[in-house]
Amino acid sequence: MSRIAVLGAGAFGMALAAVHGFEGRRVTLWGRDPARMAALDANRGDPDRLPGVVLPDGVACTADIGRVAHARVLLIVVSAQNTGAFLAERGADLPPVPLVLCAKGIDAGTLRLQTEIAADTLPEAKIAARLAALTGPGFAGEIARNLPSALTLACADAALGQSLQARLAARRLRLYLTDDVIGAQIGGALKNVIAIACGMAEGAGLGHSARAALMTRGFAEMTRLGVALGARAETLAGLSGLGDLSLTCNSTQSRNFALGKAMGAGAARPGGTVEGVATARAACTLSARHGVEMPIAAAVADVLEGRLTIDGAMDALLSRPLRDE
Incomplete structure (x- = not known):
């Protein structure tokens, strides 16, 4: 055995x-x-x-x-x-x-x-x-x-x-x-950051459309950084990336989503380890080092660190220059 x-x-x-x-x-x-x-x-x-x-x-x-x-x-x-x-x-x-x-x-x-x-x-x-x-x-x-x-x-x-x-x-x-050890771990780490963003949108009552937009554009951020670090894009499209993202962005069983939801609703933060909190700023540092745009991750880090409100973060994301998908 x-x-x-x-x-x-x-x-x-x-x-x-x-x-x-x-x-x-x-x-x-x-x-x-x-x-x-x-x-x-x-x-x-x-x-x-x-x-x-x-x-x-x-x-x-x-x-x-x-x-x-x-x-x-x-x-x-x-x-x-x-x-x-x-x-x-x-x-x-x-x-x-x-x-x-x-x-x-x-x-x-x-x-x-x-x-x-x-x-x-x-x-x-x-x-x-x-x-x-x-x-x-x-x-x-x-x-x-x-x-x-x-x-x-x-x-x-x-x-x-x-x-x-x-x-x-x-x-x-x-x-x-x-x-693809890098891709699998990048997906598992960064989906927590996007789950916090989706929880914030849920708690603030911003609607399902906002959550869908955050998940989709957040997945694009995950993929860009993963590829810059040596991962394969298809790995991020698998269980460890898109699969985990879809799970954690839609349920309060996820501590990351639950934290974001509480913050969006102005409620007390739940206890326990929330891995996305530390990873948010780490992801932003890595993105700057590799010249990768990650506006959602940056907004989450700024809200968590008190430099931006959730409303301010949403306004900043929506006012970014229009571009091709």
């Missing part, structure tokens, strides 16, 4: 542990807080992080990093802005096995993607030909309840990618393989 370690016990980490546990695979779910992990192991669930989901008996919950030593695959599911710190702190404790990065975001300080952070942080002997990224349209609660989902597994090494695809796919979790 597969030995899979999931490092990070938030909602998505719990969901991945659950889906593999239900497949009969041996899973270790690691989290930093010993008291919480002991409670999670005893209660087989966490109603605050993932309501209504019961972890199968094959999932062992622990705060002891030593218990992942015998894993054959590591899924890193800490937040995107904490990946570097986590790997710097814990990397020496991890076995030299395939490492799958599952967070969606661009590091705000270094402008690196998740696999780039791992490659730059871990000892060279531990990362040779063993990095991959898992991304795409999947809400944690739906994956954990075994509802049908399809995700993208991105790996530059064809043989490793095929091996991981076979190990990590499940009956209700279909994995599509790509070697």
Whole structure:
């Protein structure tokens, strides 16, 4: 049976542990807080992080990093802005096995993607030909309840990618393989920024037409930056780009959409990690560096940072010079 370690016990980490546990695979779910992990192991669930989901008996919950030593695959599911710190702190404790990065975001300080952070942080002997990224349209609660989902597994090494695809796919979790690691991660990161914009439009009562315009033009921004960074445009048109964009821009299950909606309505911001907040400014910095226009991402960053109101952002976008599509 597969030995899979999931490092990070938030909602998505719990969901991945659950889906593999239900497949009969041996899973270790690691989290930093010993008291919480002991409670999670005893209660087989966490109603605050993932309501209504019961972890199968094959999932062992622990705060002891030593218990992942015998894993054959590591899924890193800490937040995107904490990946570097986590790997710097814990990397020496991890076995030299395939490492799958599952967070969606661009590091705000270094402008690196998740696999780039791992490659730059871990000892060279531990990362040779063993990095991959898992991304795409999947809400944690739906994956954990075994509802049908399809995700993208991105790996530059064809043989490793095929091996991981076979190990990590499940009956209700279909994995599509790509070697475009940059494109898959750019799509997963930038769709969060556009989801915040769509949430703002929803909360402000700007209508479905405005949301459609933001999604479509936001997708164009995602594609332009992705291609400038070396991605293939068709990758952005797949699950990890357009697919994830369509999911997160239309549901309050998305924390990014929910944050934008609350801001648009003048309500209190919801709690929890919202990956698009840090990624918005990182995307703008990258776009400036590569000469790529991203007016929607720039507007979102300015609103989040208090330099622009939502009305002001919409006026600025609508007053841009007319152009061909």
